[in-house]
Amino acid sequence: xxxxxxxxxxxxFRDIGxxxxxxxxxxxxxxxxxxxxxxxxxxxxxxxGKINPALxxxxxxxxxxxxxKANNKSLDERNIANPFSIHFRTKDQLEEGEQPKDMLRPSxxxxxxxxxxxxxxxxxxxxxxxKGNGALPFSAVAAYYSEKPDIWKKDVMQYYLHIxxxxxxx
Numbered sequence: 721x722x723x724x725x726x727x728x729x730x731x732x733f734r735d736i737g738x739x740x741x742x743x744x745x746x747x748x749x750x751x752x753x754x755x756x757x758x759x760x761x762x763x764x765x766x767x768x769g770k771i772n773p774a775l776x777x778x779x780x781x782x783x784x785x786x787x788x789k790a791n792n793k794s795l796d797e798r799n800i801a802n803p804f805s806i807h808f809r810t811k812d813q814l815e816e817g818e819q820p821k822d823m824l825r826p827s828x829x830x831x832x833x834x835x836x837x838x839x840x841x842x843x844x845x846x847x848x849x850x851k852g853n854g855a856l857p858f859s860a861v862a863a864y865y866s867e868k869p870d871i872w873k874k875d876v877m878q879y880y881l882h883i884x885x886x887x888x889x890x
Contacts (some may be wrong), residue, residue, distance in 0.1 A: 725881060727775060728856035733849070735772045739763075742889050747777055750886060752870030753786035754800060758834045760863075765835065775858075776785035778842060778879035779804055779865075782872065798824040804841035808832065 731756050760814035783805040785791035792799075798821055799805065807823040814820070815828045826832050832840070848864035849857045858873060866872035869882035 725884065727772070727877060727880065730857055733772055733775070733857040734770045736763075736767050738772055739774045739777070739883075739887060743889075744773065744777055745819040745837065747883055747886065748786060751781075751786040751788055751791075752858035753788055755780070755787050755803060755834065761835050762838055765838040765842045768839075769846050771842050771845050774880055774883050775845075775876070776838065777803070777883055778876045779841065781883075784874050796821075796874075798822070800842040801834075802837040803834075804837050804844075806837055806844055809839065841862055860880060 725732060732738075741759035741763045744762050745756055747753075748756040748759065762776055765771075766776055780786060780803040782798040784795060784803045787795065787800040787803055790796050802808075802824045805824060808826040810822045811820060811823065814822055814868055818828060822828070824832075826836065845861055850860075858877075859869075862876070864871035864872035876883045
């Protein structure tokens with residue numbers, strides 16, 4: 721029987737060595753993702769913020785289907801440029817003519833780089849985790865990340881386990 725994985729365990733939530741850049745790129749290639757060349761950047765940001773990189777990859781799967789439009793017809797350039805769906809702005813910061821989805825942009829008409837999106841995701845996860853008032857790390861993040869935290873948490877955990885399975889790290 722393999723290890724029981726639990727992202728509500730602080731050690732696993734912060735396990736920056738669980739996968740490496742080659743593993744990230746293997747997963748992206750497996751799904752024919754346009755994000756394939758970003759493995760090193762994702763790992764660098766995960767290490768900087770001490771956030772499990774496999775969790776970050778699972779969030780990308782949940783939020784934008786690895787940027788593969790065939791998997792999610794509603795994807796557009798904002799989702800692919802910002803695969804973590806991190807909001808850089810609030811609704812009241814949007815300019816005239818912008819839609820709520822434009823909160824995924826750092827400013828009007830500007831798409832973030834993958835590094836900006838990954839950095840913002842790591843900072844956001846760490847911030848939301850600390851806002852949990854003693855809640856378990858992954859549960860605290862889910863509560864802030866989604867309007868339906870139980871579903872979001874279940875989906876991301878399922879993707880996380882599948883990533884580890886594909887990489888034979890289970």
